Amino acid sequence: MENVHFAIVGCGHIAKKHAEGIKNTPGATLVAVCDTIPSNMEWYVQECQAVAYQDYDEMLKNPKIDVVNICTPSGSHAPLAIKAAEAKKHVIVEKPIALTIKDADAIVEACKKNKVKLSVLHPNRFRPAMMELKKMMDEGRFGKLSHANATVRWNRNQQYYDQAPWRGTKSLDGGVLMNQAIHNLDLLLWLMGDIDEVYSMSATRLRKIEAEDVSVGTVKFKNGALGVIEAATTIYPKNFEESLSIFGETASVKIGGRTANFIEHWVMEGMPEEEVAQLKHKINENPYGIPGHQCIIEDMVQAVNDDREPIITGEDGIRALRLVAGLYQSAEKRMPIKAHDIE
Structure with a gap:
């Protein structure tokens, strides 16, 4: 199994569940975090040795990143997920997938177009x-x-x-x-x-x-x-x-x-x-x-290695939305x- 490298954007409360899930998943490594507030990233730098970015576009240029976990406020999910897909990164997005069906559809379409995997956090x-x-x-x-x-x-x-x-x-x-x-x-x-x-x-x-x-x-x-x-x-x-x-x-x-x-x-x-x-x-x-966030991260690692769809898909996220x-x-x-x- 190849190691899968993760990045987290949005380092608020929920992001630590993602970081812990990555830490406890064999074959997963957190390599980068992104937030507009530098102090929000300190824990991830110290505890996970992640590289900190204030510029999301700059972070997406990092070739080591395989998966981007989006942990920002719900209304901002769509542009961030679409950018990640266009950068050929797989996407895990916190619930809800978006606040509008139009935005959710755009996320799913971007991931399909760029042939990257998409999973939504319904742990x-x-x-x-x-x-x-x-x-x-x-x-x-x-x-x-x-x-x-x-x-x-x-x-x-x-x-x-x-x-x-x-x-x-x-x-x-x-x-x-x-x-x-x-x-x-x-x-x-x-x-x-x-x-x-x-x-x-x-x-x-x-x-x-x-x-x-x-x-x-x-x-x-x-x-x-x-x-x-x-x-x-x-x-x-x-x-x-x-x-x-x-x-x-x-x-x-x-x-x-x-x-x-x-x-x-x-x-x-x-x-x-x-x-x-x-x-x-x-x-x-x-x-x-096992914590649900960890289960979804484990599933994404398996999905990337086996080249299959994640268990909880973008369509599942749209159904709840x-x-x-x-x-x-x-x-x-x-x-x-x-x-x-x-x-």
């Missing part, structure tokens, strides 16, 4: 409980699906939004659906399939931000099943729960906890209680598993929106 798919649930759904253990419930009840206080001027803005960040709940919505689509129609209401109730801090909505999937979505950053005084529940004719499952890592309910036809207890014990022993865009569109127009009308 929650690698949670042990979610992987078990996905396996059971793929095996058809739920029978005909009835409905699903995706819930994010978290706290992001005003201090959180005040940390940076881009937070909570519509142009660079988005609200609870685009920022916090999009991981949960990606899981919902991964498990339930594509959407047919959405209907939503949203509000900005407690935080002084442009975007929404609470949203409720419903979904009809192409398979005929229904879904309920609830997302809020207004929960007092701290994160309460993130959960995903799936109901079918032969199974009912809820994965919950503060970050949807634990089996809270698992009843399945043909699965004895003893087997369910063993599964719960297995998950409780290691509910978080389209759901959020549809919910926004419905709330704005106060009417149901068909999937083919989402803009």
Whole structure:
């Protein structure tokens, strides 16, 4: 296996998860970082021996870089990803892939045109409980699906939004659906399939931000099943729960906890209680598993070496973005929106 060299652009909070994932992945090396603020890069220079760049275009000239990890505010993803692709660098982009479908499409097109690989950070798919649930759904253990419930009840206080001027803005960040709940919505689509129609209401109730801090909505999937979505950053005084529940004719499952890592309910036809207890014990022993960021970086290393598509693709990122865009569109127009009308 050939060593794959990574660069990170945007050295804020989330970038350290990328750096740790690279550090813990065999065959991966962090060689460069880029940020407009020099002090933000000091940790990466000292701890990872990465070369620091303030100029992104200059960094992209470095021939050693194979993959660029984009960790900047969401509204800036598209131009940075497109430049990386044009420089023949593979791309890992933080969620959401972009804030508009037009920008997301442009990222995917640039990566295809330049024959580079693209992966989007939806790491929650690698949670042990979610992987078990996905396996059971793929095996058809739920029978005909009835409905699903995706819930994010978290706290992001005003201090959180005040940390940076881009937070909570519509142009660079988005609200609870685009920022916090999009991981949960990606899981919902991964498990339930594509959407047919959405209907939503949203509000900005407690935080002084442009975007929404609470949203409720419903979904009809192409398979005929229904879904309920609830997302809020207004929960007092701290994160309460993130959960995903799936109901079918032969199974009912809820994965919950503060970050949807634990089996809270698992009843399945043909699965004895003893087997369910063993599964719960297995998950409780290691509910978080290998960090999702590391899993995605490991996958990119394998994808580059094997010349295959990453597990989580640009199209996957667009699918989650389209759901959020549809919910926004419905709330704005106060009417149901068909999937083919989402803009």
